[in-house]
Amino acid sequence: MFDLIWASLIVTFISMIVIFIVLGVLYFLIVVLDRLLPHRAPAPEQKPAGGQNGRELTAVIGSAIQTYTGRKPGKLTITPRG
Amino acid sequence: MEETISLSGGLVQLFNATGLSALGGGQVMMILISLGLLYLAIEKGFEPLLLLPIGFGCLMANLPLAMMGSGDEGGLLYYFYQGVRHEIWPPLIFLGVGALTDFGPLLANPMTLLLGAAAQIGVYITLVSAVALGFSLKQAAAIGIIGGADGPTAIFLTNKLAPELLGPIAVAAYSYMSLVPIIQPPIMRWLTTEKERKVRMEQLKPVSRELRIIFPIAVTIVCVLLLPAAGALIGMLMLGNLFRECGVTKRLHDTSETHLINTVTIFLALSVGSSMSADNFLRLETLKIICLGLFAFGAATAGGVLLGKLLNVVTGGKVNPLIGSAGVSAVPMAARVSQKVGQEYDPHNYLLMHAMGPNVAGVIGTAVAAGCMLALFGESAVMTPGHAELMIGKGADFVRSIFIWG
Numbered sequence: 402m403f404d405l406i407w408a409s410l411i412v413t414f415i416s417m418i419v420i421f422i423v424l425g426v427l428y429f430l431i432v433v434l435d436r437l438l439p440h441r442a443p444a445p446e447q448k449p450a451g452g453q454n455g456r457e458l459t460a461v462i463g464s465a466i467q468t469y470t471g472r473k474p475g476k477l478t479i480t481p482r483g
Numbered sequence: 484m485e486e487t488i489s490l491s492g493g494l495v496q497l498f499n500a501t502g503l504s505a506l507g508g509g510q511v512m513m514i515l516i517s518l519g520l521l522y523l524a525i526e527k528g529f530e531p532l533l534l535l536p537i538g539f540g541c542l543m544a545n546l547p548l549a550m551m552g553s554g555d556e557g558g559l560l561y562y563f564y565q566g567v568r569h570e571i572w573p574p575l576i577f578l579g580v581g582a583l584t585d586f587g588p589l590l591a592n593p594m595t596l597l598l599g600a601a602a603q604i605g606v607y608i609t610l611v612s613a614v615a616l617g618f619s620l621k622q623a624a625a626i627g628i629i630g631g632a633d634g635p636t637a638i639f640l641t642n643k644l645a646p647e648l649l650g651p652i653a654v655a656a657y658s659y660m661s662l663v664p665i666i667q668p669p670i671m672r673w674l675t676t677e678k679e680r681k682v683r684m685e686q687l688k689p690v691s692r693e694l695r696i697i698f699p700i701a702v703t704i705v706c707v708l709l710l711p712a713a714g715a716l717i718g719m720l721m722l723g724n725l726f727r728e729c730g731v732t733k734r735l736h737d738t739s740e741t742h743l744i745n746t747v748t749i750f751l752a753l754s755v756g757s758s759m760s761a762d763n764f765l766r767l768e769t770l771k772i773i774c775l776g777l778f779a780f781g782a783a784t785a786g787g788v789l790l791g792k793l794l795n796v797v798t799g800g801k802v803n804p805l806i807g808s809a810g811v812s813a814v815p816m817a818a819r820v821s822q823k824v825g826q827e828y829d830p831h832n833y834l835l836m837h838a839m840g841p842n843v844a845g846v847i848g849t850a851v852a853a854g855c856m857l858a859l860f861g862e863s864a865v866m867t868p869g870h871a872e873l874m875i876g877k878g879a880d881f882v883r884s885i886f887i888w889g
Contacts, residue, residue, distance in 0.1 A: 402615075406614050409607075412620070412624075413608075413611060415855070416603075416607060419709075422709075424848060425597075427701075427705060427706075427847070430702075431589075431593040431698065434694050435691075438691045438697070440688065440690055440691040441691065
C-alpha cells in the first residue's frame, strides 16, 4: 500500500510539472503572438461622399464648371414666365 | 404433430416472457436510483441536459430482458455505447465546447493559464487519496479526473483506464458540476481575506483576430506534440474554436455549437446511463467515488484560489484570487461563481470576464492532465502500467535514498 501511495505521489509530481510546462509554453506563445499580432483599432469611418453636407462635392463641381466655361458659376435663379 | 398448450402452462410461459420474472433486488434498487436522478434533473434542475438522459438510460438498462444495457450485444444502447468505448462521443462534445468557447479573456490575460494549471492539483490529491482507499493506480487516476470538473474528459479517461467505474464516475462528475455554486463559495471565502475579495481587476485589452485564429492551431501543435495521448480531446476542442474564430465556416460553427453537441450529448448520456447496471453500481466503491469526487472538487477549487493569492502578491494586488476557483473548468458556471462571490463584497466589481480566462484554461489543463495519465497508464503508453510502477518504484527508492542520505 505504501509503495502505491508513494508511486501516486511521484505521478502527481511528474504530471504537475508536465501541466505547468505545457501551459507555460502556451503562455509564452500567447505573449509572443500578441507582440507580433497586436490588436489594431478599426480604421475611422470614411466620410460620406461629397464631404460634410455635400459642400465639398459642390465645391469640386463648381471648380470643374469654372474651368470648363471660364466663368464663375452663378446662383441658380428661377425666372417666372408669362 | 399438433402442439398443445394448457391454460396454466400458457400463463407461466407468458409470465416468464415478461421482465417481472427476471426482476431482482439490485435492479429494483437501480430503478429507484434512476428515478432519483430524474427527480434531481427535472425538479431540482441539476445539470438536466445530462442527468436526465443518464437517469433514463439507467432506467432502461435495468429493466430486465429489454436488452438495453451497455453490455447487451444487439440492444440499441449497446450500439450507442460503442461511441464511448471507441472514444467518439467525448471528442465530439469537445468540438461543440470549442465552438462555444471564447478564448478572448485567456488571450487578453495569459497569466490566467497558470490558474487553470494550479486547479489540476485537485485531480492528483484525489488520485493519492483514492490509492490510499484501496483503488488501483489506474482506477485512482480515473477517479481523480472528477476534480477537473469536465464530464467528457472524465468519461474519456475512465473508459480507457477503468471502464468498470464509468457509471459512478460520470454520475459523480456531472452531479458535482451542478453543485459548483454550493461547493465552491465556502472554500473561496475560507481561503481569502475580505481585502482580496474586493480587488478590482483592470479591464481586459482587446485581442486581434489573427491571434484568435492562430491560437487554436498553435495549441493543437504544441499540446499534441508534447502529449499525443491528449490529441483527440485537444484537437477537437481547438477545431471547434477555429470554426468559431476563422469567420469563414459559419455553418460548421453553428452546427457544432448547437445541433451536433446536443445530439452527441443524448448519445453520450444514454450510453453512460446504460452502463449503470446493478452489479457495476451497487458497490462500496461507488460510495467511495462519490465522496472522493466531492473532495476532488474542493481540492481543485483550493488549488486555484491559492495560486490566485500568490499571483495577487506577485502582481502587487492586481489579481483577485477569487478568479482562481474558476480554474476547475465547469464552463461557465465556475466563472459565474467567482463573479457572484466577488459581488457579495463589492457590488460594482465585475469579475466574470476575468474568471473566464482560468475557466477555459481549466478545460485545456484537464485535457493535459488526462493526457499525462494516459501517457503513464494508457494502452498507448510506451511503458506498460507494470513498467510504470516499476520505474516509479525505482524513482521512489531514489528519492527515499536522498532523504535518508540527507
